[in-house]
Amino acid sequence: MIWTGKRVTVAGLGVSGVSAARALARLGAAVTVVDGGDGERQRETAALLEKDEIAVRLGDGDTLPEGTELVVTSPGWKPRSPLFLAAAEAGVDVVGDVEIAWRLRGPDAAPWLAVTGTNGKTTTVQMLAAILKAAGLRTAAVGNIGTPIIDVVLSDEPYDVLAVELSSYQLHWAPSVRAHSAAILNLAPDHLDWHGSMQAYAADKGRIYEGNKVACVYNTADPATEELVRGADVEEGCRAIGFTLGTPGPSQLGVVEGILVDRAFVEDRHRNAQELAEVADVSPPAAHRHPAEEGAPRPQPVAPHNIANALAAAALARAFGVEPAAVRDGLRAFRPDAHRIAHVADVAGVTYIDDSKATNTHATQASLASYEHIVWIAGGLAKGATFDDLVAGAASRLRGAVLIGADRALIREALARHAPEVPVVDLDRTDTGAMAAAVSEAARLARPGDTVLLAPACASMDMFVNYGRRGDAFAEAVRGLGSERADRGGQEQ
Template identity: 50%
Template sequence: MGCCTVTHTNLDHLVRWESDWAGLRVVVAGLGLSGFSAADTLIELGAKVLVVDGSDTEVNRARADTLKIVGATDVLLGGAHNDALPLIDGQAPQLVIASPGWNPRQPLLAAAAEAGIEIWGDVELAWRVREKEGRKLAEWVVITGTNGKTTTVGMTESIFRAAGLRSIAAGNVGTPILDAIRDPEGFDVIAVELSSFQLHYTHSMSPLASVVLNIAEDHVDWHGGFENYKADKAKIYERTRLAAIYNAEESVVESMVENADVVEGCRAIGFTTGVPSLSMVGIVEDLLVDRAFIEDRKNSATELVPLDSIGEIVPRHTAANAAAAAALARAFGVEPEAVAKGLSGYDAGDHRIQAVARRDDVLWINDSKATNPHAANASLGAFSSVVWIAGGLSKGVDYNELVSSNATRLKAVVLIGTDTAGLREALQRHVPQVPVIAADVRETEEEAVAGAGAGWSVMAAAVRAAAEIAAPGDTVLMAPAAASMDQFTSYAQRGEAFIGAVGALMGETSK
């Protein structure tokens, strides 16, 4: 199955749907949502498509059957197929499409790179086929950052729709970007969430506007180091045409804009949770204002929306996300009234600083989506006296800065998860006076959640432990600062476990 000699194929001519894709030999690495969408698109374009995925699951077998029916050359499932670059009709592939989860050191991708074969992601493919005769050509505004991407892309979509534009949020959230691109009617504008993985495999995208919300240590194992992670995030600014939007409170992000090779005439637009300087969007007396996209920006600012219209709890990072979304929409030309309507009507959904209950002046908050220290820092910073439920799959991150910067807020810490050593060490180093309690599962809790998984029992124990410590004026905050897959199937399941445990506790205490 392996290949050795490859003749490099120049793919520069493949820039629209009607380009000559017929017969192009393509290996698609990964059969998740983005991989399936890429394979399906390429088959429709007439390419010869072979798909590889290390997981031989029922879901993947069903997807494989579908792709074979529509014309895939082959679909190879199982770990053995990940270790070499397969041939297509006895010849080396001319292109490899990498799913976001596949890191560059994976043997198949490493072999493709060594052989000089181009490696794209689904976003690169989508950018190249976005233009099609008879279909509306959508503008792209693109969003990345360590945290806040999904919230910001949702806010941006809501603003566009409030303005009467046909818009959709796509990419790393919700709809795969290729599914959005292939919509028969097309869109006026697409708000595209991009992960660092997707950006790594994106090479020619030239969006109308782009933003990096923030940057912090994350996914260093995938990228092979923090510097590589930052470099991939910074790629979002390359070839931006109108507005390169940056977090004015993070010097690293500002330097990304300063070093970006943007299209001539592109403006650098800052956003801030403080009073905005010239060419920024920011906050003045609890009002979100625009001092970037108005004529007299030197002397004035335009009111966009009061913060209390956005939500009951608007912590600093939510205000920052709203400012970034507003800047993207204003770059597109959306009027202030639509910005206000879109942000006021936006529903953040569950698991992100979600108020679950309040009893005896104790507030219970579910922030299961805080899967890394940077996200947890944002929610910890929103409250003054916190009983913190934390822990999980740490992904090799450092907790020292998170703990030290929130030392005065922590009343107690209840640990969940199977990998708490790093967090324990940081707590002992910076807040040795703060009680640290391991969730102690009782037999009754095991019985109460029988069949639901060990994580549910642990969460019930954690909630009980937090309740025993919390006093009036405290917030019990479940913001794990870690991934969920050690004890749960997803951050959403972890959040549901917390909500269920709090509900059960409230039922008990009301008896």
Template identity: 55%
Template sequence: MTGTERLAQLTSWDADWSGLRVVVTGLGLSGFSAADTLAELGAEVVAVDGQDTPDTRGKADTLRIVGVRDVLLGEQHTTTVPDVGGAAPELIVTSPGWRPDQPLLAAAAAAGIPIWGDVELAWRVRERAGRKTADWLVVTGTNGKTTTVGMVESMLLAAGQRAIACGNVGTPILDAIRDPEGWDTIAVELSSFQLHWTHHIEPAASAVLNIAEDHVDWHGSFEAYCADKARIYEHTRAACLFNEAEPLTLRMVEQADVAEGCRAVSFSTDTPGLSMLGVVDGILVDRAFLENRAHQALELGHLEDLGPIAPQHQVANALAAAGLVRAIGVPPEAVRDGLRAYQPGDHRIQLVAKADDVLWINDSKATNPHAADASLGAFSHVVWIAGGLPKGVSYDELVARHAARLRAVVLIGADPGELSAALGRHAPDVPVLSTAVRDTGDDPSDGHLAMAAAVREADAVARPGDVVLMAPAAASMDQFASYADRGDAFINAVARLMDTKGLGS
């Protein structure tokens, strides 16, 4: 039997994985989970990571204990494909952050060795004797993925299902799949990186929330990024959800090879037409998943069910989540109850303080212009704290669209040149404050000092009725450990400001 023929037969947990020679690249959450899973399945595994640190050495020790054959740490191991037990590997399972042009992966591809991601592996092992096999509801998009899968999970729980949100958020998908009891339904967040390395899944329902320029440095072009996002619709069984306001998402559905009978259903923050979900007089409604949809609509909830701040993109996320669960028969009241029970994650349009009639909002999760566009559009008068690692995107359209609402801009980031130049071109009259908040080195703690200075600058120019919005439109890694670290820096700086001024938050 050839290696290709053997891999084709590996379609359940109970298939014969024993002795399969696998190299796992990367020891982040998903890579560690993949190596651990494959060892449990009886495969012969060699794991590789370019970092030789106390953290990776600790993970290596754990993996060896659970049966991983070897763990190779350091950059010297990431340029060629290692042998497994003296022979070439039959399979590579890669962490999603590893780019296709990474030397080890490029060498594997040139040698004809199949490359999977953790999602592909999870789909292959989802069926197991004596355990429930869950339906998959899958979500991607440039922004809003984590919020949407969280809403989906909340709606499923409200319907009495055993459900979990996993994938590119919180729990690695293989950890969820290995739960001994199994699940009724899992809500899976999928990044463009994960989708690139996923070859075949058959979700019950799928959604692309939105598409904007992002991760061009990883994918090589916007077209390649879109092509990877569009993979999510392939082989969907019940419904493909797309964004009515973004025609590109409809084209993705139209070009997808879906199961017979699968429906295309859109969501909109406006009045819905036939086979749509939308909003009528502040009520979220379903005109897709009911028999008499030509003449009726089902009430799913109210805008107030989304909490005290419900910007337009949050409403769109809620409708996409509702469409996914309605596709598998979740009742309308569970949608409403799920929205009411859902607790948004930190750093996503998070109200931090209100003082002197000024709102302080943390949206550190806005790591690209598309996400920042949604945040800026939710408020009328904004002091904008922005900047960071731009990831090869353009800021011109974002600045031009929102110049009229900007009171001032306070720049953070080690090199805010691209954003500063866009502001000069499209918002020349908006004050731009930056000299006091620049980074002074590579130590992430400098980012916290920069954020504290940015908050002070913003406070100096904010007026009653303004919103101070920290929506960076860029990644965080130039000054902070993560977007969460950046958001925490903002929260802490605002708290110190409130204490200094003798104001409660």
């Protein structure tokens, strides 16, 4: 595509929007950025862009600038936004930053190994990048994670392969992307307020398989992912590769007696299997043990969903030709980000776990299943979700629940229906200080040996900038709780 003089409107002043605006301006496009906000952060960003001769219009994200020939959107903007409706009426295409990155690739561009799913995307992509690095390949984890994908595609230093996390939002706006191989980890209702229906959400996820060259990786425990493989238009010779927590069949990866094995990328896969790694090589673990209760520390059990993530990452790496030893070494080297089943502290015999990244019911279900006795801190923005199945499945594990956030009533009502005996504290506040109160109430409900688990099942933006800030607030409150108890103990002495 010839960009010189092309009039491009970029929707949003977020990280991806700024990256797209600067990249297209360097290529000679006439770029205008629009954003509905007009706060201090937006004004500071606008001033920096204007120094690069990029026009910025704040306080109006609905009006299409005159003469626009292409709109580049940030992922969060909904398809029915007035700006996009105006673009459709004017016959102007709307694409995302991932689509722009794909169009900007050079003739020798690194192939993409792509991952999507309702949950586990970031962990899987980071595991995949660790495996690729262990194989001696120059790679990066990009897309819905880390460095903007446009910046990586335009980097002066060439990459061998990219590990690409793609959200349903990004896939919706990326019609041309064709991955070397791709995986859908799982599908569960999420972002239905954005997509409009589960069917539309699944269809956008399924775009990741379009045009795959070598492998479409699916979850055998989630038939919807396999169905999306069946409906995909792929290159001739591309294979469907399943992953399972059980014994794998031909063209699958799975687990046999604590060993991750490959029966897909081996000779005579009907008879042979290749050992890749041990389950113990996978992190993070499912739970924190109390050494005082169990004696010397022992290896911690690995959460099943993290084993599934490791198998999906291994399948994509093997599809790219990575040797088994690199799979093992990469999984051993991998360390998860913060706020993903992160042990914060033990206070008075109670374990405090930060899983603020559990922003939907599917992720929270996996988190709740990892612990035996739980005081659950939950709530926030529900994004159109319902909570009956989640609560019904976890009711026997709940010691108590503390609810915060704008949509906490939905969880409270589900608890009343399916776990009426569980004590519930409903904090009628949405300020950021509510987290300290929630931790204090959870500590009051918990008994020694219990786990206080922040797994909100909701988005954070009603109270916090993002889930990371929410997790930080939880951790700070827990540390404060420990300090208070230490001070009381010292006074008593």
